[in-house]
Every structure is written in C-alpha cells, then in structure tokens.
Amino acid sequence: MKVTVEGSGAGPAAVKRRRSGGPGRRQSGAFGGPGTVPAHHDVVLIRDILDKMGPEDVHLRAVTKAAAASGGPRTHPVPIITRTTIYKCKNFSVVVFLLPPGATIPLHNHPGMTVFSKLLLGSLRVTSYDWAEADQRPVAVGGDRPLLRLAKLVLDADLSAPCDALVLFPESGGNMHRFAAATACAVLDVLGPPYSGDRDCTYYQDLPYRRHIDDTDEAAGDEEQKPRLGWLLETRKP
C-alpha cells in the first residue's frame, strides 16, 4: 500500500476555530506528552466535538483536491492513501486520511499516544488490539528473528459515517489498529502527541492465536479469553 504525505495547506476552518476558541484552549492543553493520558473531561470534550463534525468541517473538497494534486496518476495499480496534515504543533496534530475503496491502512501502533479517529465519510472495517499483558516481552521467532507478542482484540467492526469518534490510549482502547475501506473514506485523526522521529509507528501482521500455542503463553489456560487473543508479528513498513 502506498501512502503519500502532504504538508499542511488545507483550511480546516472548524478545527482551527475550535482550537482557538474556548474549548480549543483546553484541547491543546489536553495532551501532556508521550505516555500520558488526557484527563477524562478533556477526552469527553474532544470526543463530543468530533462526534458533531462532518466532512464540511474540514473543507473536505479542498483536502480531496489537494490530495489529488499530489497523489500521482489516477491509473496507479495500487490504491493510494493520501494523508494531509491540517494542523500540527508540539502537543498534537490533526490529520485527514483519504482512502479509496479497497485500500487498507495496515495494522500499526501509536507509541505513547492518545488518538481520536473520526470517520467523516464512507464505510470501513476497523480492527484493533491492545497487548494481552502490559509487561510481557515480545518473543523472537524464525530465522531473521521477527518479534511476536500476544494481543487481545478490542474491536472488529464495520463503521459507516456518520458515526461517533473512536479513541485509543497508550495502553488501552485498541492502540494497534487497522482501517480497511469498503468504500471511499475520509478519516480525521487527532494525535497527541504527534509521531516523531524517535517515536515512529511499528507495523504488524495479526495471526490467529490457535496457530501459535506454546508454553510461553500464560493466557493459554484462559478459555474465555482465547477467542479474542491473537499474535501480532512485527513486519516491515508496507
């Protein structure tokens, strides 16, 4: 999957207005840096704002136009996902992803981050995981020693806009997720803090739990948990 990246430029009037207005001041103060979780009232506030947002609030036509201008030939054989940053500061960023039908943002994590995701347009399937055990070390497997770690499924559901925003946290809420577009989609992400050079995302392949039962797995005896368990295998950037 090819992902093109474009810098800021589109005019998300509603986002900027909300950031600079009363609630906006609290948003920029909501994110305390890597590994921190915003206060509950800030999470509720930001979610409430996003729940009420639609494509028009980010000037989606302008975003689509800008993405098309930077997205290369339309005949590209691989569906191209475009990512447009419409606001970025030290504490958080606001990004719009445009996905053509059939495109997938592969399973990836958000190290130390809180991320709000709002589906503005279209239908997609979201699959998300958290680690089964917070302090469990990944297991090296195979010849080139890829890392494998047990995870628990948090969400595996089809979403269609308009719908409420999702939120994930550093250790909960489905910090590893995948978006698979059934139709053309637009997703607005608020990421606090933004990714950085020393805190980039890791990609994974999720494998059924039944294929990897071994003695290192303490959760193997928990029959209730088994249907929601899976192994996440670190993969190269797609």
Ligand SMILES: [Fe+2]
């Ligand atoms: Fe993500």
